[in-house]
Amino acid sequence: MINNEVACSVAIHNAKGIGAKRYSELLKYFGSATTVVKNISHSDSGRFNLPDTAIKEISNPDWNKIEEDLKWCEDNNHHIILIDQPQYPNRLRQINSAPPLIYVRGNPELLHLPQLAMVGSRNPSSGGKRTAFEFAKALSESGITITSGLASGIDGECHKGALEGIGGTVAVIATGIDRIYPASNKNIAHKISDHGAIVSEFPIGTSPKAENFPRRNRIISGLSLGTIVVEAALKSGSLITAKYAYEQNREVFAIPGSIHNPLSKGCHSLIKQGAKLIETTADILNEIASLIEIPDAATPKAHRKNATEPEESNNLDDDYIKLLEHIDFAPTSVDIISQRSGFPANMVCSMLLVLEMKGVVNSSSGGIYSRI
Template sequence: MIDNTELWVRLARVPRLGGQGIQKLCQRIPFSSLWSSDDTALRLSGLSDKQLTAFRAPLNASQQHALRWLEADNHHLIHWGHPDYPYLLSQIASPPPVLFVAGEVTALSKPQLAMVGSRQASIDGREAAYQFAAGLVIEGYTVTSGLALGIDGCAHQGALEKGGQTIAVLGSGLSKIYPAAHRELAKQIQSQGALVSEFFPDTAPRPSHFPRRNRIISGLSVGVFVVEAAEKSGSLITVKYALEQNRDVFALPGSIYNPQSKGCNQLIKSGAKLVETPVDIIEEVGVLTDCTILHQSEEQSRGEDNQQLPFAALLDTVGSDAIPVDVIAGRCQLPVHEVMMQLLELELQGQVTAVPGGYVRTRRGK
């Protein structure tokens, strides 16, 4: 047998599977039984021959490095369905199956505002990024960005120097900090927030990684604030994801003579909110902020009472007879995807078991 961490490391490297694919797989085979299931059962549950080969293959060098990396202090693997997996991120169209995290895991579940912008930022743009980040953390928000040169770095620094939390989402593995000029900044972020990546720790940065990183930046956040961006800036990719994820988009206006402001000015013309102070942002992001706080409070209250089982309302609907997921969702009045996340967590804890036709209760608390 292999432990749960190695099982997630294996699943994360299965091509074209992803978080939702793992969720569907676990609807057919209990997570705890995936490794011990025979190949025929895994094929019938949806794995292709190529996926099955990747799942069964001996751990490659990257996977072995990841397991060693996870042995260090404050190094974590947060998987789909884990109680620390960020709620807002779990709601996007393609949530990563695992996140590698260095630093404070709980920072990922706090209300976050993304700040992005040009790598070739002007002096005014850098100052604005610093000051807005400082203002946002004073109001209790975590500032999330991508550790890039320019606006990203200034946003992280503004948050850090005001004693707030900041999260950096990388387009590389966490053993390959990029850009190298921000290695010291990354250390500060790890001690006062978190470094996050969906890529295995030894993964080098590649151009194709950064759009994927950007969907996580917006997915973690209640809104995206573009401080300074050229007409074809990579920051606008983050905006595209934000709109797809129903996040608010904000932009700082700039001079018509500054090419680094053309992207922001165009966003404002297209409907993004023009921002002059942090208050302009905070006034607009109330609903998602409240949702994040509520979800975090529910998780904390469940953890504070050791005698109370997690997802008690859902557990009350599951008994000794198999109950389909859609029936459970109807009884709990919850979306099916949220019910699946709760069931996966309960399965990992040994509370329920997936069987043909649905789920049954396997253990009851006091």
């Protein structure tokens, strides 16, 4: 039989009905995970408000299953870190309901570096995707590790951008550490495990469950100095992460957008509630400068310009510059752009394609365009 602190911690953690709070209460009362497993009995159900099934699973664990979990750790890139171990990230330890243990695939040292969470819509606009990628890249180039949830949309773009800088990226997932959801993110997940870190609090083998996604959001914000919301509707899960950040006394930043874009409404709501409006990476770095030491070599590049400002916009012919003057930052139809500019609609369509390729306008379905 396996009988050590890590194995017993996994046994308690895997028992149904044991959350972070009950786990903490058990360890405080018994002194160690090993002692919990050895001494807990059904007479303790009232003291800890535990169902009999949980006590049975703790006192008589499935050691074969736990041994499989521990075998996962035999890979040098795989880690199980307990909350009382020095490898456990201090910022995460400070939050309410900190996970009693975390599974890490990749480099656990990244969890101790200055991090910023970046979250947003799973179905962002093309402009939102570009903003997420460019902000994450610029912040990573400044030495900031970017933390997100490996979801489709904004999360994926943040991870991709962060991997291009020196700060790297952390993905906090809502499944077991051996699962990747959605499957479309498997390639980026492999890159993160090789050059960053993937983190989960859920037992190995846990499949995607709706209730686990909001729960993991407290870890995304808990690891970070602050949370940046890129694009979010009013009922977006990203606002849950921002709520956790507020509760954890961490900074909340929001990137504004068009008043006509429903994906901007969540960000605008956060700004009304006191979130810091940001337009450039410099806005963020100035806010967190007192909390971290930014590498000198990285700072000038991050402050040089807006992270989303297209470099190509200064190299346009006169006709393209004229056309750009008639395109709003809010969604604008081809017909209106044609009327304003005086250019024929077919010519406008051709020019808009060039502008989109240069990264200075976004296109939406129905022939709608907006400036970036």
